[in-house]
Amino acid sequence: MKRVVITGAGTINALGHDVDSTLEAMREGRCGIRQLEFRDVERLAVQIGAQVKGFSPDTLFNRQQMSLYDRFTQFTLIAAREAIAQSGLEFSGNMAARSGVILGNSGGGMTTLDENYRSVYEEGKNRVHPFVVPKLMNNAAASHVSMEFNLKGPSFTVASACASSNHAMAQAFQMVHGGASPVMITGGSESMLCFGGVKAWEGLRVMSKDACRPFSANRNGMVQGEGAGIFVFEEYEHAKARGATILAEVAGFAMSSDAADIVMPSKQGAARAIKGALDDAKINADQVGYINAHGTGTAANDKTECAAVADVFGTHADRLMISSTKSMHGHLIGGTGAVELLACIMALRDGIIAPTIGYQEPDPECALDVVPNEAREARVDVALSNAFAFGGLNAVLALKRAP
Amino acid sequence: MDIQNKVIEIVAEQAVLEPSDVTLESTLESLGIDSLGLVESIFSIEEAFDISVPFNANEPDKSEFDISTVASIIKGIEGLIADQKA
Numbered sequence: 080m081k082r083v084v085i086t087g088a089g090t091i092n093a094l095g096h097d098v099d100s101t102l103e104a105m106r107e108g109r110c111g112i113r114q115l116e117f118r119d120v121e122r123l124a125v126q127i128g129a130q131v132k133g134f135s136p137d138t139l140f141n142r143q144q145m146s147l148y149d150r151f152t153q154f155t156l157i158a159a160r161e162a163i164a165q166s167g168l169e170f171s172g173n174m175a176a177r178s179g180v181i182l183g184n185s186g187g188g189m190t191t192l193d194e195n196y197r198s199v200y201e202e203g204k205n206r207v208h209p210f211v212v213p214k215l216m217n218n219a220a221a222s223h224v225s226m227e228f229n230l231k232g233p234s235f236t237v238a239s240a241c242a243s244s245n246h247a248m249a250q251a252f253q254m255v256h257g258g259a260s261p262v263m264i265t266g267g268s269e270s271m272l273c274f275g276g277v278k279a280w281e282g283l284r285v286m287s288k289d290a291c292r293p294f295s296a297n298r299n300g301m302v303q304g305e306g307a308g309i310f311v312f313e314e315y316e317h318a319k320a321r322g323a324t325i326l327a328e329v330a331g332f333a334m335s336s337d338a339a340d341i342v343m344p345s346k347q348g349a350a351r352a353i354k355g356a357l358d359d360a361k362i363n364a365d366q367v368g369y370i371n372a373h374g375t376g377t378a379a380n381d382k383t384e385c386a387a388v389a390d391v392f393g394t395h396a397d398r399l400m401i402s403s404t405k406s407m408h409g410h411l412i413g414g415t416g417a418v419e420l421l422a423c424i425m426a427l428r429d430g431i432i433a434p435t436i437g438y439q440e441p442d443p444e445c446a447l448d449v450v451p452n453e454a455r456e457a458r459v460d461v462a463l464s465n466a467f468a469f470g471g472l473n474a475v476l477a478l479k480r481a482p
Numbered sequence: 483m484d485i486q487n488k489v490i491e492i493v494a495e496q497a498v499l500e501p502s503d504v505t506l507e508s509t510l511e512s513l514g515i516d517s518l519g520l521v522e523s524i525f526s527i528e529e530a531f532d533i534s535v536p537f538n539a540n541e542p543d544k545s546e547f548d549i550s551t552v553a554s555i556i557k558g559i560e561g562l563i564a565d566q567k568a
Contacts, residue, residue, distance in 0.1 A: 124534075284521050284539045300540045342518060378540040 082315035083255045084481065085326040085424065087168070089161025091154050092306030092408045092418050093129035097161055101418070102425050104407065105433035106454045111408050112291060112302050119274040125286040128272050129304030129409025147210055148223065149188030150270040154307035154414075155220035156227060159264060163228055166311040167323060168262060170229045177260050179232035180224045181251045182309075183243030183267030185413030186276060188215030193275040220268055224309075232260050241373070243267050244308065244416035245466035245474035249332040251312045252476075261317045266417035268307030277303065283342070285377050291410070293374035293403035294381050294449040296440035301375045304409020308417025315482065325481035327427045330461070331360025337471025344380055344467050349373075349387035352473035356463060357391070360477035365395045368459035369426040371419045372449075373467045374403020374435065375410055382444040384465065389447070400457065402450040406436040416466040420476070423462040427480045430458050485531070485563075489556050492526045506553040520549065527555070533562040 090097065093111025094104035104111070111129040120126055136153045137145060148156070159180075170178055191214045198204045213219060218236040225234045233254055237247040244267030251265030271277070280286055280303060287300035318325055333355025337348030357364055373384055381403075389396045404422045411418055422433040431454055438451035464476045487501075494501040497513040504513065510520055517539060524535050535558070537545045547562075548554040 282521075282525070284524070284537055287538075287540070298540065299538055299544075 080256050081258055082482070083252050083312050083329045084315050084318050085310050085329060086313045086318050086323040087162035087164070087166030087311030088326055088421060088424060089158035089165070090306065090308045090418055090421060091131060091134070091157045092411065093131055093304055094408050096134070096157070098421060101421060105404060105422055105425065106431055108434045108436045108453055109407060110436055111304070115272060115277070117273055123274070123277055123281060125277060125281050125288055127288065127302055128277065129302060130272050131306055146208070147214055149191045149214045149219060151184060151188060151268045151307070152220040152223050154270060154305070155182065155268040155309065156223055158266065158268070158307040158309035159224045159228070162309040162311050163264065166313070168311065174261060175229045175231050177232045178230050178262040179234040179254065179260060180221050180230050180264040181233070181235055181237065181247045181254070182221045182224070182265065183237050183245070183247035183413050183417065184217050184220060185238055185240050185243050185269060186271045187217035188219060189271050189276045190273045191215040193273040196275065224264055228264070230264060238413065239472040239474070240468035240470055241410065241412055241415060242466035242468035242472050242474045243413035245464065245476055246334060246472070248310070248312070248416065248420070248476060249334060249474055252329050252332055255312050255314050261314045263312045264309060265312055266307065266309040267414040268417070269412045269414035270305045271412060272303060272305045287376060290437045291376040291406045292437040292439060293372065293376040293406050293435050294385070294442060294445040295438045296442035298376045298378065298381065301377055301405070302409045304405070304411045304415070306408070306411055306418060307414050308421060310417070310420065327424050327481055328479040329476065330362065330479045331477045332356050332475060333359050334474045337473070339471055342469050344383040345471060346383050346386045346390065348471055348473050349384060349465070349467050350390045352475040353387060353391045353463065353465065356475040356477040362461050362477055364392050366461045367392070367395070367399050367463055368457060369423065369432055369462040370399060370401040371422045371462065371464045372401050372403040373465045374405055376403070376405060380467065382442070384467065385445040385447055396447060400432050400448050400450050400455070402433055402435040404433045416464060416474070420464055423464050423478050426459045426462050427478060430456055432457055432459070485559055486556050488530055489527065489552060489559065492523060492530060493552060496523045496526070504552060506551065508552050509550060527559060531559055531563060533559065533566060535562065
């Protein structure tokens with residue numbers, strides 16, 4: 080089996096419009112959650128979110144592209160350009176034929192859907208723009224990445240709600256690990272911050288109206304974010320032969336299904352995915368130094384996740400660090416695991432652990448080292464990234480420091 | 483509208499029981515209504531009485547709206563309707 084390394088990373092999210100500014104914000108424990116700004120926001124009960132601000136897509140894309148790119152596709156392309164530029168790869172010939180793009184996404188072009196429903200239902204129009212369908216389809220982002228970079232190998236989109244990106248990256252890992260592809264572009268994106276998107280979430284009554292405070296006893300729910308995280312997964316010998324800079328190694332993964340409840344998480348399902356990722360990567364539990372938690376800031380997730388970590392790691396659970404960066408960049412739903420993988424790379428490569436900000440009161444049911452409020456320096460050999468989705472679909476990735 | 487009968491009707495429908503099986507002392511839990519069922523019941527109550535019920539599933543105990551029994555729910559609705567008229 081081939082070893083798989085990361086040779087490029089890109090992002091745009093509420094913390095920054097690229098990887099450097101995002102990691103700087105994570106190091107400083109900055110919060111990207113603000114008052115939401117979009118049409119009809121005053122009709123929402125929840126009006127905060129980690130929105131990408133200061134973003135002018137019309138300076139980055141031409142008129143034809145703008146008519147085809149929903150916001151989630153725009154985010155994806157911006158992040159993909161950064162990641163692929165960093166990798167230094169160009170795709171042609173046999174290499175292009177075997178390299179593909181697998182992305183995670185949950186809502187698709189929700190802004191496009193929202194705007195066009197408004198137009199036909201509220202405004203009574205009987206005509207919509209001809210590109211509504213190619214703009215809103217969940218695979219639009221993956222397809223546009225394939226077109227812009229000439230990726231002709233296995234390409235598709237994975238939807239598993241909040242675990243979409245981790246499932247996608249696990250698939251991309253498998254493509255490279257198994258030898259089918261020398262390089263895969265992977266990660267995910269989401270853009271649900273529009274009236275209909277937030278209104279739907281409001282209904283579940285799990286959203287916070289003031290802040291995302293994972294693991295804190297006074298947490299009161301999740302806060303949505305938006306953006307993209309894109310990575311270049313490359314076969315190790317291929318990367319080494321061309322002298323590429325390696326950000327981290329993807330050592331393994333596991334997926335599991337709770338087969339229990341459509342929204343409530345299960346400790347057993349989460350624990351099976353965490354344990355499975357360690358086994359797949361042939362890592363001992365006591366080698367893990369950092370876990371980027373799913374850590375949504377809901378009552379249910381955080382205590383279940385901590386219990387699962389305690390079960391898998393035993394006494395080592397008290398020695399490892401686990402933080403939720405959602406406190407800063409919000410919950411990017413189908414794109415969240417991708418942006419969170421950046422925190423794992425920062426831990427492994429830079430020895431800096433991103434904090435859980437907004438932490439105010441210890442919760443006995445979340446009694447782990449959650450790296451409260453301030454980033455920390457530590458040497459980390461192995462990091463895990465957890466994602467546990469609505470629907471009970473779990474995916475955990477295991478990363479090692481670059482070889 | 484008779485608030486009590488309407489609440490019992492909503493709760494009974496949610497629990498898949500006859501209204502006669504629901505008493506003022508019943509708790510939603512005793513009727514077999516889980517957390518999803520609770521959120522759905524609150525939605526039905528908001529729609530039926532055209533009110534907005536303050537309820538966050540992450541901190542059900544902190545809500546001013548007491549959901550411990552059918553009687554407390556009725557009391558909460560009466561309060562919200564009175565507030566709305568005030």
